[in-house]
Amino acid sequence: MEHHARKAVILHKITASYGKRTVLHDVSAEIPAHQVTALVGPNGSGKSTLLALLAGVHPPDTGTVHRHHRARPALVLQRSAVSDALPLTVRETVAMGRWSHLGPIRRFTKHDRAVVETCMERMGIADLAGRPLGALSGGQRQRALLAQGLAQESDLLLLDEPATGLDAASRDTMADVLAGLGAEGVTVVHATHDADAARQAGHRLVLSEGRLSSRPHNAAVAEEVPSATG
Ligand SMILES: Nc1ncnc2c1ncn2[C@@H]1O[C@H](COP(=O)(O)OP(=O)(O)OP(=O)(O)O)[C@@H](O)[C@H]1O
Secondary structure, eight states: OHHHHTEEEEEEEEEEEETTEEEEEEEEEEEETTSEEEEEOSTTSSHHHHHHHHHTSSOOSEEEEEEOOSSOOEEEOOGGGSOTTOOOBHHHHHHGGGGGGOOTTOOOOHHHHHHHHHHHHHTTOGGGTTSBGGGSOHHHHHHHHHHHHHHTOOSEEEEESTTTTOOHHHHHHHHHHHHHHHHTTOEEEEEOOOHHHHHHSSEEEEEETTEEOOSOHHHHHHHHSOOTTO
């Protein structure tokens, strides 16, 4: 039991499909609590599907998912998945992260508003709060979506390629934020093609054609994620 208490999620012999096509095969893994786990692997290897499974939005065909986190998982998708046409400001976008916390009359409390402001500050976008989401650069929009994920205050934060489109300074900010979340009791899992982000994570899972790799993590990361320095 003590062993399980330190895992946020335990996956046992999971298979998952789209229609008749099985894309995750016999995946067994443990997600350590209050740590950053990097999910790496080539395009199409099943990273997004595994994140969706951890989020509870893609059911497994077979196998079991044991959950030891408290809140509903927060899933932040790649920015390309979000329409540019949404008529929302940055603050409104981040505030959507609070929706699941609102009471029946859906009124924002002082606390909800403070969380929204803090999350914008953490992602360095407080000065963009009043700007329409569609008028931002790709990296700025990505940071707004990350702030929305943080605003959910879930203890399981799932991020699909959060570094995509971010400049070096924003990637550093994000890495600092992710590393700091563990101390706040948050478990982070992020899919990444970024070699530095994968190496910085305390734990790595390497997917290849829908299966977890049994190769040593460092060797697998070196192979799957091209070195930032070439
Ligand atoms: N909605 C879908 N319908 C059918 N097949 C899908 C769907 N989404 C993904 N797939 C397939 O499932 C497999 C795993 O895809 P997934 O998106 O999980 O990979 P990924 O590792 O996240 O890839 P990438 O690095 O390109 O984001 C791929 O073969 C993909 O073509």
